[in-house]
Every structure is written in structure tokens, then in C-alpha cells.
Amino acid sequence: MKIETRTIALVGSNYEIGAEMGRKMASMPSLKKLQAAGLRELDNAEVKKAAALFDRWCPGLNEELQGFVEAIGLPLAQVVYYGMTYLRPNCSQIAVLPSMTKSGRPLLARNYEFSHEAEDFTLVKTSVTGKYTHLGTSVLQFGRDDGFNECGLAVTVTSCGFPVGPLQYMRKPKVVGLQFWAVVRTLLENCRDVNEALAFMADMPIAYNLNLMLLDKAGNVALVETLDGQRATKRIGAEGDEAYLCTTNHPVLPEMISYEPRAMRHSVQRYKWIRQRLDGADDITSEDLKAMLLAKYPDGLCCYFFNEFFGTTKSMVIDPACGTLELCWGGRRDNGWHKYNIQEPLNPEAKEIEISFDQFNPEIAVYIPLDTTVKS
Structure with a gap:
């Protein structure tokens, strides 16, 4: 298609x-x-x-x-x-510290799984008067579901547990607050680094259950998880033992797992697959991360179940220290990886890509316990 x-x-x-x-x-x-x-x-x-x-x-x-x-x-x-309603993404994200990369620069990689009918398929460079310029993909036109800004702050997000919203099949929100698209965009427009982003959102009401990944060009990384009004944060940096953080679509911080002790099998599988490839690894390159993003599930992160809101609409690697974003649409290598620099003009253009459809196996969406499968 x-x-x-x-x-x-x-x-x-x-x-x-x-x-x-x-x-x-x-x-x-x-x-x-x-x-x-x-x-x-x-x-x-x-x-x-x-x-x-x-x-x-x-x-x-x-x-x-x-x-x-x-x-x-x-x-x-x-x-x-x-x-505030039509949002139920299934995604993967990986933040890697400079100590683990061949370039010595931090990298943030992400896949975004959604429906081809609801995805904007649009990369936007936004320069609002009086705010930081940012480059990322749009969701519902006015929102952002990922990106980085001119200061070198990068933000991505995955769902944490079952999606929250007002529709009958969705989990009812426990707090009055923002959806993820608003959180991501306001951080990109108003914050220079991880410290500022954490301070900005300290009292922010967030209705959506999310895994929010923050990475800045200095190599600071933070993961913020929210579940039904509960929140936990984990930070890593040069002084610690951990060199990367990753999430799929369930909580990974120990204090949050008790609020959501089960996850869909595909989420657990993708999370374990990332850990198996990155634990103990070094000299990671953007090419390594791109290969991981486009490797096909279950031995990879890429999926083609678009009719079930689980198709890889976009894959991305952000290098905030270099000011670049590499983007591949549709989970297919033959659609091409395209590099964009936030310091350069973004020329308006339209490109045609191909997406593929696979038969969905309901077994991968079965909920399984997290207590024995998730390593924090």
C-alpha cells in the first residue's frame, strides 16, 4: 500500500x-x-x-x-x-549514553507503532515566536510524539500499560490532565535540557500512562513513568554504572510495576530483545540502532499489524549533539533513511512510501505477568 x-x-x-x-x-x-x-x-x-x-x-x-x-x-x-481520544500507540525507545556509543555522543532511538489511517506521516520543524525551535513528527496535527530542539533536548514516549482515554474500550483516566502529545511538545518548546524538563513537569498533571524518555546533548538521560496518577523517575549519567535505558509498552521501574503487574506478550518480548542486544555492548552506532529498529518482530522491533494499531509507522534515531534526526517511514528499509539537521532549512516536500501488512496473531496481545519477566 x-x-x-x-x-x-x-x-x-x-x-x-x-x-x-x-x-x-x-x-x-x-x-x-x-x-x-x-x-x-x-x-x-x-x-x-x-x-x-x-x-x-x-x-x-x-x-x-x-x-x-x-x-x-x-x-x-x-x-x-x-x-484527547484517538491515541493508542505501541512503541519502543532506547536512550544510549556517550560511554556506550562509538561516536562518544548520546543517541535516542525509537519506533512508533500505530494505525496507518491515524498517523500524520509528517515531519515538522516548528519555530513559534519566543519558544525553542524543534524538529519532530506531528500527531493529530498540533501535537508532537517525538523530536528534539535547538538546545539539544530530545523527547520520545511510549505507552505504559493499557491506553487511557474516554472511549469504552480504553482505561478510564484517574486524573484530569494532559495527553502525551501535549507533554512532548511543551517540553520541546520550553526546556533546554533534562534538568529543566524534569523541573517543568514536576507538578504537571498527566492523564496518559506513559514512558517518557528525555536525553540531552550533554549525555543526561531520564525516564519518567506515569500510571493512573502515580509517577516515578529514573536518571542515568556518566557517573553511574548503567549506559542505556529502554522501554516498550509496560512499566519497567520497580515502584511502578505493582500498579500494572501484567503486560502484553509482544511488549515483554520486545523489551527482552532490546536488553539481550545491548547488555554488555559497546561502540554502538546509529547504524546498529537503525538495524534494531527495522528488524522484524519477534526477533526485532518492527511490526506490520497496521489494522490492529500495531504497525511501524516511523523509525527514528536522534543525535542531539550533532543536531540531526534520521527518519525511516513505514518500517521498511527500502523507503529509505533520511537525515535532517535542525540548523538547516526544512524544505516542504511530499514523498510516497510503501507499507506492508502482516496477519495478526492474537496470542501476542495476551497479558502475561511482569514480576518474573521484567528486569529493572
Whole structure:
């Protein structure tokens, strides 16, 4: 199946960027799905609560949403509901310290598994007036699910346990708070390094259960896990014994496993596979990480179960010290790896890629205990 991918550069105020995003992305599959879905709108009280949350933790997002909805002609209440609902990614991420890499620079690698119908397939360079420029992929147009900024802070995320949201099949949120796309973007726009990011989000209400990975160009790494309002953080750096952190789609920090003691078999398998390849390794290169990302499950991290929201839509290796991001769409090597530098202009372009579909085996989604399978 053929898919069109895009690169977009956005510059200006939040309102100007929102309007431009709406005009440029009106034909995207995820937006068409929204328009056809007939989603309910939030009531006035819910819209006010969401707006207050965004004003406190994501300043400028309300203005961007306003520009966006005016450009595409949809009610704001419907777009906000959409942004807080249709998210259930299954992903993998690996942060590697300089002591473990051949280049002596920290690296952050990630796969993102989702539905081809809901993925934006868009790389965006965003320069909001008064905020840090960042480069990453968009989710639901105005959100970001990964990326790094001009200061050298990189952020990626995976789901931690079963996805949280208002739909019937989803886990009900235990706190009023932000979805992951808003957390990732606000950190990229407002924080220079891991220390600033941790301080910024210390009191941030996060509704989504996530594994948030932070890495900066100095080689500081932090993993923040949230589960039903509970939170734990682990940091590693040059002074410690550990040289990397990784997650798939379950908690890995010991204090969090008691809140979610089971995980889908595929999540445990992918996590163990990463550990088997990186424990004791050294001289890791970006090519090594790219090979891991595109190796096919179960002996790898790449999956083609797009109809089950478990297809590799994108693979990425970020080198924040060099200011580069390497991106491969669709989990296929023949789609090509493309390198982008945050200091260089991002030329708008559209490229066609191929994605493949595999038969899904429900056994890989069976829940199994974590207490005997997860090594912290």
C-alpha cells in the first residue's frame, strides 16, 4: 500500500502556525477520519477545563487550536475531543549514553507503532515566536510524539500499560490532565535540557500512562513513568554504572510495576530483545540502532499489524549533539533513511512510501505477568 509522507516548516505566532497547519494538512488521512467520524463535541464546561489546562501547561496551544479550527472549518470542541481520544500507540525507545556509543555522543532511538489511517506521516520543524525551535513528527496535527530542539533536548514516549482515554474500550483516566502529545511538545518548546524538563513537569498533571524518555546533548538521560496518577523517575549519567535505558509498552521501574503487574506478550518480548542486544555492548552506532529498529518482530522491533494499531509507522534515531534526526517511514528499509539537521532549512516536500501488512496473531496481545519477566 502506498502512503504519502510530508515535511513542513512552520514559523510565526501560535495562531499563525495553527492556521497554516490547518491549510497544509486538510487532506491528511487522520483529518479526513475526524471529519467523517461524527464525534461528539465537548460541552462548554469541558472546553473551559481543557482550555485552562492548556493555558497553564501548554501556553499558546489554545491560540494555535483556534487558528487550526478556523482554517479547517470544524468546531473547536470537536477537535479538542479528538485530540484527547484517538491515541493508542505501541512503541519502543532506547536512550544510549556517550560511554556506550562509538561516536562518544548520546543517541535516542525509537519506533512508533500505530494505525496507518491515524498517523500524520509528517515531519515538522516548528519555530513559534519566543519558544525553542524543534524538529519532530506531528500527531493529530498540533501535537508532537517525538523530536528534539535547538538546545539539544530530545523527547520520545511510549505507552505504559493499557491506553487511557474516554472511549469504552480504553482505561478510564484517574486524573484530569494532559495527553502525551501535549507533554512532548511543551517540553520541546520550553526546556533546554533534562534538568529543566524534569523541573517543568514536576507538578504537571498527566492523564496518559506513559514512558517518557528525555536525553540531552550533554549525555543526561531520564525516564519518567506515569500510571493512573502515580509517577516515578529514573536518571542515568556518566557517573553511574548503567549506559542505556529502554522501554516498550509496560512499566519497567520497580515502584511502578505493582500498579500494572501484567503486560502484553509482544511488549515483554520486545523489551527482552532490546536488553539481550545491548547488555554488555559497546561502540554502538546509529547504524546498529537503525538495524534494531527495522528488524522484524519477534526477533526485532518492527511490526506490520497496521489494522490492529500495531504497525511501524516511523523509525527514528536522534543525535542531539550533532543536531540531526534520521527518519525511516513505514518500517521498511527500502523507503529509505533520511537525515535532517535542525540548523538547516526544512524544505516542504511530499514523498510516497510503501507499507506492508502482516496477519495478526492474537496470542501476542495476551497479558502475561511482569514480576518474573521484567528486569529493572
